[in-house]
Amino acid sequence: CSVLVYFLQDGDGKVSRVIRIGTRKSQLARIQTDSVAEKLKELYPDVHLEIVAMSTTGDKILDTALSKIGEKSLFTKELENALERNEVDLVVHSLKDLPTVLPLGFTIGAVLKRENPQDAVVLHPKHAGKSLDLLPNKSIIGTSSLRRAAQLKKRFPHLEFKDIRGNLNTRLKKLDENNDFSAIILAAAGLQRMGWETRISQVLWWRSCCVVCQGALAVEVRARDQDILEMVSVLHDPDTVLRCIAERAFLRHLEGGCSVPVAVHTEVKNSQLYLTGAVYSLDGSDSLKETMQTSIALDSQVSIFQRVGITALKVSGAAQDAAERLGVDLANLLLSKGAKEILTVARQLNDAR
Numbered sequence: 244c245s246v247l248v249y250f251l252q253d254g255d256g257k258v259s260r261v262i263r264i265g266t267r268k269s270q271l272a273r274i275q276t277d278s279v280a281e282k283l284k285e286l287y288p289d290v291h292l293e294i295v296a297m298s299t300t301g302d303k304i305l306d307t308a309l310s311k312i313g314e315k316s317l318f319t320k321e322l323e324n325a326l327e328r329n330e331v332d333l334v335v336h337s338l339k340d341l342p343t344v345l346p347l348g349f350t351i352g353a354v355l356k357r358e359n360p361q362d363a364v365v366l367h368p369k370h371a372g373k374s375l376d377l378l379p380n381k382s383i384i385g386t387s388s389l390r391r392a393a394q395l396k397k398r399f400p401h402l403e404f405k406d407i408r409g410n411l412n413t414r415l416k417k418l419d420e421n422n423d424f425s426a427i428i429l430a431a432a433g434l435q436r437m438g439w440e441t442r443i444s445q446v447l448w449w450r451s452c453c454v455v456c457q458g459a460l461a462v463e464v465r466a467r468d469q470d471i472l473e474m475v476s477v478l479h480d481p482d483t484v485l486r487c488i489a490e491r492a493f494l495r496h497l498e499g500g501c502s503v504p505v506a507v508h509t510e511v512k513n514s515q516l517y518l519t520g521a522v523y524s525l526d527g528s529d530s531l532k533e534t535m536q537t538s539i540a541l542d543s544q545v546s547i548f549q550r551v552g553i554t555a556l557k558v559s560g561a562a563q564d565a566a567e568r569l570g571v572d573l574a575n576l577l578l579s580k581g582a583k584e585i586l587t588v589a590r591q592l593n594d595a596r
Contacts (some may be wrong), residue, residue, distance in 0.1 A: 492570025
């Protein structure tokens with residue numbers, strides 16, 4: 244398959260390469276993509292950037308829970324198809340939307356500095372000033388995540404949980420204009436990127452474990468495009484790369500996904516990477532949670548290899564290896580304690596709903 248390279252010539256005869264960036268059409272996706280484009284423009288002022296927006300399967304199917312659609316790459320497939328057809332040169336994603344195994348020929352060429360990975364509560368205006376603890380019995384909480392529901396059900400048994408779909412704008416509109424939900428749970432990072440911090444009623448710090456790679460942006464490219472890979476690699480944030488490699492390795496080894504409740508928390512302190520991983524039953528009554536750590540002392544080793552779909556050319560190869568091993572080792576520890584049984588039952592119950 245040939246690689247199509249486009250150039251533009253301005254009125255003075257100056258030629259610049261055209262780089263096309265694929266993105267979802269939602270307002271949040273455009274804001275995220277624009278932020279990446281701005282960074283690239285600062286680094287490469289002679290490159291002309293064009294943004295190509297499109298809808299994905301996950302954007303179109305809004306009447307079915309994500310965990311029951313039964314298809315991977317719900318928010319990435321159409322973008323990757325465009326990448327494969329050379330219609331775009333790179334794609335910006337929320338890294339949490341990318342499966343741990345990418346289609347052949349693709350790689351994550353950049354993982355940007357992670358923003359707040361926590362979950363946030365947005366209350367219906369009639370409950371302003373309250374928290375989840377203070378909501379009336381049988382209050383309905385909207386979430387599209389099995390993981391969030393499982394974590395919250397055990398903590399707040401007086402609440403009920405119902406699936407809610409759509410982009411941030413749609414979900415907030417459903418909350419504000421109807422009385423179907425007393426609150427909804429969203430990623431804090433998304434609300435902050437939209438400039439809607441004032442809508443955050445409560446940040447769920449008490450549950451530090453979140454979805455794998457929540458809060459991090461990824462740039463996906465064709466693995467064979469070494470020039471594009473080199474270009475975007477300067478966007479990598481080393482700590483975020485190592486944290487996300489460990490989290491993705493943990494999830495992949497558990498064979499988890501959106502159809503089972505799996506959560507993680509990572510930290511980098513004093514050249515140590517800490518990874519906490521947890522699995523839950525659908526109702527949150529059964530769970531396993533463990534923490535492990537590893538040294539990620541940096542070296543000058545250049546890495547050209549993918550690790551759980553990530554190619555980080557400018558991040559220590561030894562540290563990346565250690566992060567990946569940490570994720571696998573923690574998954575094995577939980578599996579030895581019965582994680583497979585918990586996840587199998589959760590998957591079966593979700594399929595039967």
